[in-house]
Amino acid sequence: MPKISVTVNGTSYSHEVEGRLLLVHYLRDVLGLTGTHVGCDTSSCGACTIHLDGKSVKSCSLLAAQADGSSITTIEGLAPEGELHPLQVGFKEEHGLQCGFCTPGMIMCAADLLEHNSTPSEQEIREALEGNICRCTGYHNIVRAIQSASGQLETAAP
Amino acid sequence: MIPQAVDYKRAGSVSEAISLLAENPDAKILAGGHSLIPAMKLRLNSPSLLIDIARIAELRFITAGDGAVAIGAASTHNDIISNADIQSRFLAMVEAGELIGDTQVRNMGTLGGSIAHADPSADWPGVLLALNATVKVEGAGGTREIAAADFFTGFFSTALEEGEIVTEIHIPNPVAGANSSYQKFLQPASRFAIVGCAVAVVITDGVISEAKVAFNGVSGEGAFLDEAVSTALLGKAATLETIEAAVAGAAEGIDINEDHYASKVYRKHLAKVYAKRALVAACEL
Ligand SMILES: Cc1cc2nc3c(=O)[nH]c(=O)nc-3n(C[C@H](O)[C@H](O)[C@H](O)COP(=O)(O)OP(=O)(O)OC[C@H]3O[C@@H](n4cnc5c(N)ncnc54)[C@H](O)[C@@H]3O)c2cc1C
Ligand code: FES
Ligand code: FES
Numbered sequence: 001m002p003k004i005s006v007t008v009n010g011t012s013y014s015h016e017v018e019g020r021l022l023l024v025h026y027l028r029d030v031l032g033l034t035g036t037h038v039g040c041d042t043s044s045c046g047a048c049t050i051h052l053d054g055k056s057v058k059s060c061s062l063l064a065a066q067a068d069g070s071s072i073t074t075i076e077g078l079a080p081e082g083e084l085h086p087l088q089v090g091f092k093e094e095h096g097l098q099c100g101f102c103t104p105g106m107i108m109c110a111a112d113l114l115e116h117n118s119t120p121s122e123q124e125i126r127e128a129l130e131g132n133i134c135r136c137t138g139y140h141n142i143v144r145a146i147q148s149a150s151g152q153l154e155t156a157a158p
Numbered sequence: 159m160i161p162q163a164v165d166y167k168r169a170g171s172v173s174e175a176i177s178l179l180a181e182n183p184d185a186k187i188l189a190g191g192h193s194l195i196p197a198m199k200l201r202l203n204s205p206s207l208l209i210d211i212a213r214i215a216e217l218r219f220i221t222a223g224d225g226a227v228a229i230g231a232a233s234t235h236n237d238i239i240s241n242a243d244i245q246s247r248f249l250a251m252v253e254a255g256e257l258i259g260d261t262q263v264r265n266m267g268t269l270g271g272s273i274a275h276a277d278p279s280a281d282w283p284g285v286l287l288a289l290n291a292t293v294k295v296e297g298a299g300g301t302r303e304i305a306a307a308d309f310f311t312g313f314f315s316t317a318l319e320e321g322e323i324v325t326e327i328h329i330p331n332p333v334a335g336a337n338s339s340y341q342k343f344l345q346p347a348s349r350f351a352i353v354g355c356a357v358a359v360v361i362t363d364g365v366i367s368e369a370k371v372a373f374n375g376v377s378g379e380g381a382f383l384d385e386a387v388s389t390a391l392l393g394k395a396a397t398l399e400t401i402e403a404a405v406a407g408a409a410e411g412i413d414i415n416e417d418h419y420a421s422k423v424y425r426k427h428l429a430k431v432y433a434k435r436a437l438v439a440a441c442e443l
Contacts, residue, residue, distance in 0.1 A: 019208065044348070056261055061191065061199075062266065066188070066191060068168065109261060113261075128261055130261070
């Protein structure tokens with residue numbers, strides 16, 4: 001069995017894992033980080049999005065072994081304990097979620113976008129979220145949440 | 159969904175990957191994993207061993223040389239579209255790469271993996287055909303250079319022999335007056351091409367002196383160069399009339415794919431429409 005060493009949200013871990021263990025199951029079942037969700041079997045929904053060495057990826061479509069040696073950020077590690085990331089504030093204030101199932105993936109994907117483009121246009125936001133599916137909100141408020149987090153909404157929350 | 163049990167080894171070099179592949183006939187190369195792992199989750203593919211090549215430094219580079227740009231097989235779609243040398247030379251690559259899947263897929267999927275997989279609806283094969291690329295492969299027996307036109311041999315099949323891996327893709331530098339474009343009608347869920355058209359043209363004094371038009375998604379047999387359309391453009395003025403006359407014969411005599419997204423008739427129609435759009439863009443009309 002491959003032995004992997006990863007840093008997840010700043011903490012180092014080493015585990016022996018089955019070759020076939022998916023990264024999302026490693027995060028959820030081995031590390032107990034259940035903020036990363038599984039919404040599909042077809043690599044389509046993006047609910048499992050995390051950052052692998054700073055880039056957003058779908059953790060359901062990677063083996064844990066592929067992440068050996070990498071630094072991972074999940075939704076739990078996006079902001080320091082007890083604080084909210086500006087995107088989390090944006091989603092809360094702009095009603096960017098209903099059931100919340102897609103939200104961790106949406107936020108991780110949006111965080112990657114804002115890392116490269118601090119003031120994306122509406123079109124750029126919609127394009128960046130192509131790999132994330134929401135069955136509740138109709139996306140409109142998700143876009144607003146990201147505009148708000150990037151300081152682009154007149155009515156942005158304080 | 160959970161793949162069948164599989165061993166995993168990370169190769170440190172191309173030669174290590176090749177020896178591992180030679181010692182384990184049931185093994186599969188793993189690059190980005192974004193075609194292979196979804197297939198393994200659905201148990202459509204169950205290799206005994208995965209040989210991970212994604213982190214082999216000698217496979218992940220983009221170098222602009224005098225004659226060509228060399229792209230390491232493990233370069234991700236995102237590496238390619240964000241590279242300045244690609245952006246300034248091969249517009250078709252940028253247009254195609256930006257439309258592959260989504261951000262997350264582009265961060266993992268690789269050029270080498272896409273062409274080795276040779277999905278008939280994948281975007282890179284058409285682009286490599288139009289840009290006259292060469293694929294460099296390596297195996298226990300040495301290295302070979304294969305023209306893109308000979309590399310893609312049909313439905314999910316390539317000229318790769320047992321035990322060989324794709325190491326590099328070379329794309330000849332554009333000459334004066336060269337331009338390219340890729341336009342696709344995509345399947346809205348997966349974003350794979352229902353019809354994708356890649357074109358490369360050279361325009362000399364307003365006349366089309368070289369033209370290559372390639373399609374992916376159109377035929378179930380995979381990407382192909384449309385010689386009839388390419389030939390119909392040669393020596394003609396780069397005008398809308400020339401393009402419209404040439405694309406009228408698009409995908410003629412091809413076994414056109416039919417599925418629940420598009421019928422044969424509709425696909426053939428789309429082939430003409432997208433060839434026209436790609437040519438209009440490449441001729442800057
Ligand atoms: C949700 C989703 C949407 C997608 N949308 C598109 C799209 O719109 N357009 C598109 O073109 N593609 C699309 N893809 C496919 C994606 O681009 C894949 O990443 C790509 O086709 C395969 O590259 P990979 O590096 O992930 O290969 P892998 O999955 O690792 O490998 C694929 C196959 O190639 C072999 N292989 C890999 N590298 C090599 C090598 N160097 N030498 C020899 N054999 C090798 C493997 O053994 C395997 O058989 C999509 C994928 C997903 C999950
Ligand atoms: S669970 Fe990963 S894309 Fe749906
Ligand atoms: S809020 Fe329910 S899926 Fe997006």
